[in-house]
Amino acid sequence: MKRALTVVLSALLSVQAFALFSETEPNNTRATADMVLYNLRNTPPYANVGVINLTLNDSDFFKIRLEAGDYLSVVVFPIGTPYFAPDTVIALFDETGDTALTFNDDAPLGDSFGSALVWRADVSGDYYLAITGFHGFVGQDEIGYYEGASHTQVGSYVLTVSVVPEPASMLALGVGLVGLALRRRRR
Numbered sequence: 001m002k003r004a005l006t007v008v009l010s011a012l013l014s015v016q017a018f019a020l021f022s023e024t025e026p027n028n029t030r031a032t033a034d035m036v037l038y039n040l041r042n043t044p045p046y047a048n049v050g051v052i053n054l055t056l057n058d059s060d061f062f063k064i065r066l067e068a069g070d071y072l073s074v075v076v077f078p079i080g081t082p083y084f085a086p087d088t089v090i091a092l093f094d095e096t097g098d099t100a101l102t103f104n105d106d107a108p109l110g111d112s113f114g115s116a117l118v119w120r121a122d123v124s125g126d127y128y129l130a131i132t133g134f135h136g137f138v139g140q141d142e143i144g145y146y147e148g149a150s151h152t153q154v155g156s157y158v159l160t161v162s163v164v165p166e167p168a169s170m171l172a173l174g175v176g177l178v179g180l181a182l183r184r185r186r187r
């Protein structure tokens with residue numbers, strides 16, 4: 001039992017050790033994409049938070065490894081002016097495509113100019129998360145909107161990213177932890 005508690009405590013401590021990230025510029029293209037989130041799927045608790053600065057004409061690319069069956073969730077929350085500035089657009093590209101697999105301008109929840117997307121990978125491979133400032137509605141699904149962007153959206157945003165491998169097995173682990181806690185209480 002003591003050993004199990006040690007494992008749980010270590011897991012909780014690793015949450016603090018790995019949850020915060022920052023970006024490294026330049027990261028304005030796929031070729032220079034930030035690698036800080038690349039191994040997220042192998043790093044419990046499978047979720048990271050960064051406070052990122054968007055500057056004039058800036059785009060922020062993050063390279064992410066997804067295996068088939070992984071669940072990716074991303075939220076961009078503008079905090080320059082909470083909810084509204086910078087006005088962001090986000091897209092997800094695979095390794096070769098110049099057209100986004102999915103993209104979003106204004107996340108529908110909470111009347112925000114921030115952005116959000118979810119994606120379940122069918123194919124294992126490297127992917128690119130691209131975030132830039134809003135500069136028109138045309139071409140938001142094309143790589144050219146993000147690489148070489150020209151925009152005036154400046155300010156900070158909170159970027160929350162999670163990659164969950166095999167959610168079914170994580171559910172089983174969660175049930176196991178609850179069972180462990182109940183057994184302990186009964187003693």
Ligand SMILES: [Ca+2]
Binds near residue numbers: 025026027058
């Ligand atoms: Ca950048």
Ligand SMILES: [Ca+2]
Binds near residue numbers: 088105106113
């Ligand atoms: Ca937006």
